Amino acid sequence: MEESKAEASGARRQPAGRKSQQRVKDILQAGREVFSEKGYERATTAEIAQRLGVSEATVFSYFRGKRELCARVIADWYDEIIAAIETGLPRDGSARQQFAFIVRTHLRLMLVHGTGMCSLVLSEGRAKHHELSAELTALQRRYTAPLMRVLSQGQQAGQIRADFPLRLMRSMVFGPMEHVLWDATLAHRTLDIDGTADRLVDVLWTALQPPAPALDSLTRLKEDVSEAMRRYDTATKKDTHR
Amino acid sequence: MEESKAEASGARRQPAGRKSQQRVKDILQAGREVFSEKGYERATTAEIAQRLGVSEATVFSYFRGKRELCARVIADWYDEIIAAIETGLPRDGSARQQFAFIVRTHLRLMLVHGTGMCSLVLSEGRAKHHELSAELTALQRRYTAPLMRVLSQGQQAGQIRADFPLRLMRSMVFGPMEHVLWDATLAHRTLDIDGTADRLVDVLWTALQPPAPALDSLTRLKEDVSEAMRRYDTATKKDTHR
Amino acid sequence: MEESKAEASGARRQPAGRKSQQRVKDILQAGREVFSEKGYERATTAEIAQRLGVSEATVFSYFRGKRELCARVIADWYDEIIAAIETGLPRDGSARQQFAFIVRTHLRLMLVHGTGMCSLVLSEGRAKHHELSAELTALQRRYTAPLMRVLSQGQQAGQIRADFPLRLMRSMVFGPMEHVLWDATLAHRTLDIDGTADRLVDVLWTALQPPAPALDSLTRLKEDVSEAMRRYDTATKKDTHR
Amino acid sequence: MEESKAEASGARRQPAGRKSQQRVKDILQAGREVFSEKGYERATTAEIAQRLGVSEATVFSYFRGKRELCARVIADWYDEIIAAIETGLPRDGSARQQFAFIVRTHLRLMLVHGTGMCSLVLSEGRAKHHELSAELTALQRRYTAPLMRVLSQGQQAGQIRADFPLRLMRSMVFGPMEHVLWDATLAHRTLDIDGTADRLVDVLWTALQPPAPALDSLTRLKEDVSEAMRRYDTATKKDTHR
DNA sequence: GATGAATGAGATTTCATTCAT
DNA sequence: AATGAATGAAATCTCATTCAT
The missing domain is CATH 1.10.10.60 (Homeodomain-like)
Structure with a gap:
């Protein structure tokens, strides 16, 4: 590469x-x-x-x-992040796990390189640098692709609300991350990356979920499942005692 | 003023x-x-x-x-937004109403002046302008103060989850807004401000609410189980195909 | 202007x-x-x-x-020469007089400004300076226009041979002038402008004339004319003596 | 060599x-x-x-x-042309034949190598290259030597007018050739080399010949008279129109 | 003998800023 | 109070040329 x-x-x-x-x-x-x-x-x-x-x-x-030179610098930075995400993404994990991985990795990599690269991309991406903007757009697509895929699959699986534009969801995810980094940089404070990532994942995942179904049907489900478990346990114990 | x-x-x-x-x-x-x-x-x-x-x-x-000159331009822009928020904030309204007002007003004002001012503030705020940074920091505090107040009061009233740093919540609110604006600018698409504001308010407010503990863990359980089932199905299918 | x-x-x-x-x-x-x-x-x-x-x-x-800047310098130089030619051209003079004027004036002006301008025009005119070449071409047309006009009229009047492309005649006129200037510059010798101009006009005018008609018809013409003159003189003398 | x-x-x-x-x-x-x-x-x-x-x-x-390197390039180019002329020159031919050969060969070789070399020589020859100018001057002498010899011999044989500096004659010959090439290059038109050479030789040879004295003055006379007539006619017409 | 790599010495161009009028 | 005019300082970029390998 x-x-x-x-x-x-x-x-x-x-x-x-x-x-x-x-x-x-x-x-x-x-x-x-x-x-x-x-x-x-x-x-x-x-x-x-x-x-x-x-x-x-x-x-x-x-x-x-x-x-x-700047174009190459930006492209390389994108490539690194893209590679890190694509390489490490737990494709067999749950949607939530994949989501968590993406958020955590982004936050880490962005912080490693400082917010400078991030702001560089945003600032320079905005201007009309003919030669650059074409490349940048393509990179940005690849860059957000994994998240988009996870979100999209999540929607189809019913884990993520479908009554919400994907584009806006993307902003809901990347926006806070960038803002958190800005904040930390401006305030000259070191960031608790993993803690922040966990909290972000937690709250974002909740926010992206489809509106909760009725409490009682859930309760009924829980009871059914736990009864099933109990029966299973009982059966297992018997086996164990043999 | x-x-x-x-x-x-x-x-x-x-x-x-x-x-x-x-x-x-x-x-x-x-x-x-x-x-x-x-x-x-x-x-x-x-x-x-x-x-x-x-x-x-x-x-x-x-x-x-x-x-x-640039410093004054930035300061004036802050002043305007701060004034607009402070003037129009429905102090007698519910926490959610106040929250909605802040989000909507921000989004509107930011779009009115283009993302230019927004990015100007972010970019220039970062550099070390000895004379400027002191003023800017103060302005930024006043700028985010109304939101912080609403959030804080919401926490005390039990409407907003307390197990979450305010600073992070702020990023959760401002981050998506800025990102949405960037996105719109970059893609040269006009933004449905009020629609976007409504959706953002909706999802953010939900996300910031304290979790209904039972509901929350139940949901989590259901989700885990159904994901387990799905994985089982997938595995089974593979076997079937052999 | x-x-x-x-x-x-x-x-x-x-x-x-x-x-x-x-x-x-x-x-x-x-x-x-x-x-x-x-x-x-x-x-x-x-x-x-x-x-x-x-x-x-x-x-x-x-x-x-x-x-x-260079474009302006060149344009001004052209303008000066063009103006000098157009202003001073003896429009009521004979074709030969006009021709002589053009040659002499060109030689003078070119020498006044040195061959530098001349070579500048030639060298820079050759390269493809998009912005420049359009202007330059127009100027060059105006610049050679007076000579072309004189030559063309001369052809119609039968004073200048018609079996010869005008374009080539132009080269026959401007070519030697430029070469003479180069020569003088390179050899660091001062040029006898008027002498050179006279000689050039002399030989060029001869060269451009239509091939000589038969000698005897000319002789006959001369005799006729001189007889006419003689008769006129005789008549006049009579008058004078009165 | x-x-x-x-x-x-x-x-x-x-x-x-x-x-x-x-x-x-x-x-x-x-x-x-x-x-x-x-x-x-x-x-x-x-x-x-x-x-x-x-x-x-x-x-x-x-x-x-x-x-x-450039000096060597120029020197080689000169050498080639000089060699071509000296080798092919029909020393037993008439003066006119030799003259024609020189003109044709020059035109051909110059065109073969483009006007680039020609202009290179002219432009670079002008500047003060201490090391170069000495060599160049010598080359230029050898370069024009054949023509000068032919002209000089022609003068002695009475075929070429003696009342004219050789140096100026040289300009009369080389000048138009270079100009024709420039012209063709600038106008992006391909040149009919042999046709042009023939015409140039024709007209130049005529021009360089000694004037047939009687014919010459007769021609002049006729011209003057006929021009006088024409002017008279013109003047008369004007009067008539009044 | 060939060359990859490095560079010193410029050249053009931009722009915030000053100052006399 | 306004500005026409000038400029110092810097930034990007080019290219002939050198030298160790």
Whole structure:
């Protein structure tokens, strides 16, 4: 995945060698730092070069320009998150487990890279950078795809309310996460990621569920099930005693 | 309110006359437009002046610089929203009504001014503007105060779950709103404000309510069982197909 | 004429004032010098500014960029030559006189401004500068129009051979002039403009004439005419003696 | 001939091997293409190397720098034309035949290599390249030598007018050729080389011949008289119209 | 002998800001 | 009070050229 992108990039000189690939990585790393700290406009190629201890010209011989470097930085960040989600997603787990995994992973990865990347994506995504916006849109689709899938399947299984646009649900999920990160960054406070993730999952899952059915039919169900269990236990004990 | 800020601001020359006050307003208006359209960095003093049909120098005789002008623009925007909320809040209404009012008003005002102002605040708020950040923090506190009050009172009245940090609840409310706006802007689609507000209020209010304990755990039980059944069915089917 | 162009130019700030117009002229003058000495590529905005004793930024506030400045320089040069030709052309003179005027004037003006402008026009005209080439083509048409007119009329009057493409004739006229200038410049020798012009006109006019009619019919003509003259003289003398 | 130049050039490393000589040729070929397409300044060493599929560094190990490479490219071009002229010149033919050969051959060779080389020579020849200008001047002398010889011999044989500086005659010959090429290039039209050459030879040869004195003055006389008549007619007509 | 990699030295261009009038 | 004019400082980007491998 990394390699294919490296070739796709419009570096002035094709970075074939091993050393070259390392340079590309280094520059991307420095770029990610600077862009996410300063935002696209305030970031300067000079600073990116300086952090690496190379000349600006070096940066420009690996990337066509600031714009393209930033595009690659963003794309890589997306790729990482997408890969992490797609790799780790417990496909055999319950819908709730999958949902929880997505939320937790997002929150973690976003925090690892700071809110900088997040805001970078949002800010730069908004402007009309012709070359960029096409790619970004595609990435954003892949990026939210796992959540959308889980939500959609949940709807079909009746676990998630169907009287609600998916698009709005997505905002209900990503919105709070981003806001929580902003909040933490602005207030210079460290975030209890897992605790926050758990709470968010808890409350969001509840919110997304279909309106509760009547209490008594549930109670009846519970009683039926627990009676079934008890009978099963009884039977089992007998077996055990044998 | 306007006056107090005028004094606080570092206008170079005394904004005594009536005409002067109008100039200040005009510049702030033009500034708001340009800053929210372009963002802080991409906005230029030249364009702000040009939209007003005055010279750049004029802008600089009313404001110490671009930075300060932007600060005032942001502050005014906050003031307006805060005023709108505080004025219109149905203090005698139910907690849910107050909550609904806050959400709806926010969504409306944010959309009226475009997401530009919103993103401007977020982006510029993040950077370390020594002079600015103090003011901004204060504004943000006043800005979210009404919501915080409603939530807090709701908790005391038992209408809102108490096992949840207020700060997180705030993110649960503001986060989706901002995300919805971003989404609409990015996708170039017009937003059904009131419909969206209603749905958000509906689902958020439900989510923030204290769980009816019995109901909650029952629901959870039912869900677990039915998911178990489904998995069993799936497994069985696979076997059947063999 | 100068004024209309000044308005048409894309200066960043509209140069309304008198001082501004002078600056525009100054910059154009400096630009003409530098561009014609160094050619487009080797000329730098820094040098243009430096010769005027202003900062580079000043140049850029009167012209959108190097490209545009150069376009204006070229356009002005063309305008001057065109104006000089059109103003001074002896429209009531013989075809040969008009031809001579055009050649002499061109040679003079080209030399006054050095071959730099000439080569600038040729070199830069060749490349595909979208914005420029349209204008340049139009200018070049106006520039060669007087000569073409004279040649065309000469053909109709039978003074200039008609079995020869006009386009090629134009090359026959302008080609040697440019070459002579190159030659002089390269050899660092001062040119005897008027002598050269006379000689060129002489030989070119001969070359462009229709192939000579038979010698004897001309001789017969001469004899007829001279006899007519003689008769006239005789008659006149009689009158004089009265 | 090739070898003598190879030694004269400042190749960094000894171009001893056969392979090396091929490299030099390849680079010169690529250089000629790029320089003539783009001109000296806009040509880049990167592109020259790229067209050959070698690294820039390779180019620099065969030539001291861009400047020197360009000098060699120009020198080679001159050499080719000079050789073609000197080889093919019909020394036993008439003066007119020799003249025609020179014109035709020049036109052909110039067109073969595009006007690029031609303009390259002119543009770059003008600037003050200390190292280059000496060589170039010598080349230019050899380049025009055949024509000069023919003209000079023609003068002595009475076939070409002697009342005319040779230098100017040279401009009369080369000037139109270059102009015709420019014209064709600028107008993106393909040139009928042989037709144009024939016409040029025709008209130029006539022009360069010594005036048949009687014929010449007679022609002039006739012309003057007929023009006088025409003017009279015109004047009369005006009167008539009143 | 060839080259991958790096870079110094510019060039163009932008823009907030100042100041005399 | 308003502004025309000027500019310092910086940012992006280009390219010929060098050198270790």
